Amino acid sequence: MASDADHATVRDVPLARDAWVLAIASTGSLALALGAPPGGSVWSIWLGFAPLAWAAMRLRTRGVGRRFFAGWLGGLCVGLVGFPWFGEMLERFAGLPSAVAWCGQLAFSAWTAVPFGLWVVAFGDAPVRGRWAWVWPCVLWVALATVWPAVFPYTPVIGFAEVPQWMQAAELFGVAACEAQVVACGVLLARTVMPGDRRARVQQGIVALALPLASLGLGQLRMDAVDRELAGAPKLEVGIVQPNAPLLAHDPFDKMARLWSMSLELQNQGAELIVWPEAGTFPYRTYRPFVRDFVEPSRRVMRVHETPTIFGAASITRGERYEYNTVYAMDGEGNVVGAFDKNILVPFGEYVPLIDPDWAIDQIPSISHNHAGEGPARFEMALGTPPRTVALGPVVCYEDIFIEFSRQVAAQPGGIDAFVNVTIDTWFGFTAEPWEHLALAQFRSVEHRVPMVRSVAAGPASAIDATGRLAASLPLRDPRIGDPIPPESLLVEVALARNTASAPTVFARGGWLARWLCLAWVLGRAAAALWQRRRARRSEA
Structure with missing residues (x-):
C-alpha cells in the first residue's frame, strides 16, 4: 500500500499523461458493440473487457475520478455504437424533436457507461494476488449489471445469440454465467500484457484463448443433448x-x-x-x-x-x-x-x-x-x-x-x-x-x-x-x-x-439467485472495507 504522500503524488498526474490509457480503454465497449446483432463480429465480445481491465490495472494508483472516467469512457460505445437506434426511437415513438432525441441518445449512452466506470474503480481496489483476484472482477460485474437501472435491459454478450453455443450457460445461472466468462477472459488477456513473471503471463494467455473454445464446445454438446429431446417431443x-x-x-x-x-x-x-x-x-x-x-x-x-x-x-x-x-x-x-x-x-x-x-x-x-x-x-x-x-x-x-x-x-x-x-x-x-x-x-x-x-x-x-x-x-x-x-x-x-x-432448469430452481448473491457479496465486501477503514482511523487517532 502506497503512503499518503505517494498517493498525493500519483493522483496529481496530468490527464494528458494518461491519454493513451484512456484511448485504449475506450476500445473495450467498441469491441462489445461490434459483436452485437445483426451480423456482429461475435468473437470481439470476448475481447471487450481486456482494455478495461488493463486500464484498471494501469491506473490503480490514480484517484477514483481518473479511474472512473477511464471506465466510463470505455463504456460509451455500448450506447453510441451498439444502440444507435435509441435517438430515432425517441423521435418516432415519443414524438420528440430531432435535436432533443439525439441529446437523449447521448444521455442514454452516458448512463449505460456508468457501470463500466464503477467496475474499473472497484477492480482497481481489488486484491492483485490469490483466488479473489480472479473471482472479484466477475462477481463485481454481475453485481453492477444486476443493480444498475436500465431503460432497456442489456447484456454485453447480446451477440452470443448469433452463436448460441455460447449462450448455453444461461441454463445454469442465467445471462450472468455468460457475462462472467467474458469478464474472466478479458482479465486474463489484460494480465498477459502487464509486467510480471513471463511463464505466468503465457499460462494466462493460453487459458484466455481456451476459454471461448471450451465454452463453444461444451455449449455444442448441451445443444446436441437438447436437440435429441426435441426430436422425440410433441x-x-x-x-x-x-x-x-x-x-x-x-x-x-x-x-x-x-x-x-x-x-x-x-x-x-x-x-x-x-x-x-x-x-x-x-x-x-x-x-x-x-x-x-x-x-x-x-x-x-x-x-x-x-x-x-x-x-x-x-x-x-x-x-x-x-x-x-x-x-x-x-x-x-x-x-x-x-x-x-x-x-x-x-x-x-x-x-x-x-x-x-x-x-x-x-x-x-x-x-x-x-x-x-x-x-x-x-x-x-x-x-x-x-x-x-x-x-x-x-x-x-x-x-x-x-x-x-x-x-x-x-x-x-x-x-x-x-x-x-x-x-x-x-x-x-x-x-x-x-x-x-x-x-x-x-x-x-x-x-x-x-x-x-x-x-x-x-x-x-x-x-x-x-x-x-x-x-x-x-x-x-x-x-x-x-x-x-x-x-x-x-x-x-x-x-x-x-x-x-x-422439468424446471437449474436456473429456474434457484440459479436465478446467483446474480443477487453476487450483489450481496459485493455489498458485504464494501461494508467490511468501510468498517476496516473507520477502525484504522480510530486506531491512528
Missing part, C-alpha cells in the same frame, strides 16, 4: 402473422385484411395456432370484459378462419380514460379463453412516470398513458387434432427481455410449454433494434428450455427453439404510408419437449 404447427402495416396507418380495413388473408393462408397450410402482433395491429378497441369475438364482420377476428388465435388489442373499462395493452387467446369458436395485460410499460411511450398523467396529457395530448397489468398470465388452449392442452406464457413487447418477469411467467403453477411474444418494433424502423430485441429474447428460451414464438408487426417474426437457436424468421421490413409492403406469414413446427413446472 410438435405444434404455429402460424405467425407479420402484417407489415405502416406505422400510424389509419385504414382499419387494410389492417384487418392483412391479418385475415395471412390467417387463412396459414390455416390452409395446417396451422394449429395462429399468432397476431401486439395491440395497434388489430385496429379496434375491446371493452372489458371481452369474452367473445365481435359480431360486426369488419371487426371479427375469426371472419375467415377457425384456427385458435392469440392477438393483441387495446382494452378499456367503460367510463375509464386509460386503456390496457392486452393480449387475448381465442378458441376456434370465437370464445376468449385467456387474457393478459402488459405489466411493464415503456416510460413516456406507454405511461407517464412521476407526474399526474391527466395533467401531462392535458398539456401534451400526443403523450400516451396506459394502465399496467397485475402479474403474469397463463393461457391453456386446446390445440391440434385431436385437441391437446398446451400451456402458453404470453409476454407483450419488450417484456421478453426482462429476466425476472419472464421467470415469473415460467414459474406459474402448472408451468408453461412455450412463451408467446406479441410486439410492434416498427417504431425503430430499419435499424438493429428489432434484431437486438430478438437476441435478448433468445436467452429466455435457454434459461427455461422452452421455445418462444414471436409475432412482430413488421418483422422479424420468428420462432426460437429450446436451445435458444433462431429456428425460423421473416425479414425485417420498414413499411411507410404510400409505400406498402405485402403481409407475410411464417409456419413453423414447434417442439414442446418440456413444461417449466414438471
Whole structure:
C-alpha cells in the first residue's frame, strides 16, 4: 500500500499523461458493440473487457475520478455504437424533436457507461494476488449489471445469440454465467500484457484463448443433448402473422385484411395456432370484459378462419380514460379463453412516470398513458387434432427481455410449454433494434428450455427453439404510408419437449439467485472495507 504522500503524488498526474490509457480503454465497449446483432463480429465480445481491465490495472494508483472516467469512457460505445437506434426511437415513438432525441441518445449512452466506470474503480481496489483476484472482477460485474437501472435491459454478450453455443450457460445461472466468462477472459488477456513473471503471463494467455473454445464446445454438446429431446417431443404447427402495416396507418380495413388473408393462408397450410402482433395491429378497441369475438364482420377476428388465435388489442373499462395493452387467446369458436395485460410499460411511450398523467396529457395530448397489468398470465388452449392442452406464457413487447418477469411467467403453477411474444418494433424502423430485441429474447428460451414464438408487426417474426437457436424468421421490413409492403406469414413446427413446472432448469430452481448473491457479496465486501477503514482511523487517532 502506497503512503499518503505517494498517493498525493500519483493522483496529481496530468490527464494528458494518461491519454493513451484512456484511448485504449475506450476500445473495450467498441469491441462489445461490434459483436452485437445483426451480423456482429461475435468473437470481439470476448475481447471487450481486456482494455478495461488493463486500464484498471494501469491506473490503480490514480484517484477514483481518473479511474472512473477511464471506465466510463470505455463504456460509451455500448450506447453510441451498439444502440444507435435509441435517438430515432425517441423521435418516432415519443414524438420528440430531432435535436432533443439525439441529446437523449447521448444521455442514454452516458448512463449505460456508468457501470463500466464503477467496475474499473472497484477492480482497481481489488486484491492483485490469490483466488479473489480472479473471482472479484466477475462477481463485481454481475453485481453492477444486476443493480444498475436500465431503460432497456442489456447484456454485453447480446451477440452470443448469433452463436448460441455460447449462450448455453444461461441454463445454469442465467445471462450472468455468460457475462462472467467474458469478464474472466478479458482479465486474463489484460494480465498477459502487464509486467510480471513471463511463464505466468503465457499460462494466462493460453487459458484466455481456451476459454471461448471450451465454452463453444461444451455449449455444442448441451445443444446436441437438447436437440435429441426435441426430436422425440410433441410438435405444434404455429402460424405467425407479420402484417407489415405502416406505422400510424389509419385504414382499419387494410389492417384487418392483412391479418385475415395471412390467417387463412396459414390455416390452409395446417396451422394449429395462429399468432397476431401486439395491440395497434388489430385496429379496434375491446371493452372489458371481452369474452367473445365481435359480431360486426369488419371487426371479427375469426371472419375467415377457425384456427385458435392469440392477438393483441387495446382494452378499456367503460367510463375509464386509460386503456390496457392486452393480449387475448381465442378458441376456434370465437370464445376468449385467456387474457393478459402488459405489466411493464415503456416510460413516456406507454405511461407517464412521476407526474399526474391527466395533467401531462392535458398539456401534451400526443403523450400516451396506459394502465399496467397485475402479474403474469397463463393461457391453456386446446390445440391440434385431436385437441391437446398446451400451456402458453404470453409476454407483450419488450417484456421478453426482462429476466425476472419472464421467470415469473415460467414459474406459474402448472408451468408453461412455450412463451408467446406479441410486439410492434416498427417504431425503430430499419435499424438493429428489432434484431437486438430478438437476441435478448433468445436467452429466455435457454434459461427455461422452452421455445418462444414471436409475432412482430413488421418483422422479424420468428420462432426460437429450446436451445435458444433462431429456428425460423421473416425479414425485417420498414413499411411507410404510400409505400406498402405485402403481409407475410411464417409456419413453423414447434417442439414442446418440456413444461417449466414438471422439468424446471437449474436456473429456474434457484440459479436465478446467483446474480443477487453476487450483489450481496459485493455489498458485504464494501461494508467490511468501510468498517476496516473507520477502525484504522480510530486506531491512528
